[in-house]
């Protein structure tokens with residue numbers, strides 16, 4: 559198995575890969591939401607909602623300790639919050655790109671921001687690297703990541719770090735893109751590799767980010783390999799559920815009891 563992690567253009571090692579990813583997301587943060595919804599024709603909203611329904615039992619527990627890692631501008635965090643009962647423990651929403659996180663805070667409410675003042679459930683922002691979480695070992699009941707895991711500089715290290723902070727029996731949910739096979743895959747590849755980067759460039763004015771997207775999905779391990787990595791990193795009940803012909807999918811797993 560050769561899989562290690564994301565390799566943005568120009569990166570020579572894990573530190574430079576992480577830096578390039580962070581700088582890229584900071585640079586596209588102002589246009590990120592618009593581009594996301596345009597490029598996915600709003601299907602991304604269905605994926606977030608479908609993913610949170612799968613983990614609704616934990617979300618319904620008001621005391622559950624939950625981390626949304628790679629939360630970006632916070633749309634997954636908002637989908638998670640919708641299923642939290644009033645007065646629940648706040649969700650932790652973490653990302654290492656400050657510009658993305660700042661936009662997220664406006665939606666999910668840090669201290670003194672909208673949702674919190676209205677007495678609703680809210681999320682606490684945390685500027686942190688997924689590979690080095692500033693959290694106690696065995697402290698979380700659930701970790702969720704939507705379209706962020708693929709960008710980690712080392713996938714195995716990410717899974718191990720999530721394992722460290724999850725309680726035994728804690729749940730992991732990773733929503734990620736994948737490359738569908740067959741005719742759908744061929745048609746989608748044309749859109750993903752040619753049309754999408756051109757639209758991204760037109761709206762965003764930056765060439766790199768939306769060429770990186772298809773490249774990063776192409777080099778992300780296919781579901782079988784990803785499930786193997788999860789098992790090897792100490793998870794059980796590992797499963798992948800494809801969404802929309804396998805364009806995206808939800809990985810779920812449970813941290814094995816020791």
Ligand SMILES: C[S@@+](CC[C@H](N)C(=O)[O-])C[C@H]1O[C@@H](n2cnc3c(N)ncnc32)[C@H](O)[C@@H]1O
Nearest residue numbers: 583628629630653654655658687688704706709
């Ligand atoms: C494609 S965005 C996804 C944002 C959001 N979860 C969503 O569904 O729209 C990926 C996010 O992952 C973050 N990210 C990538 N690598 C990270 C790392 N090592 N630690 C923390 N955040 C990371 C990026 O900064 C970016 O905000």
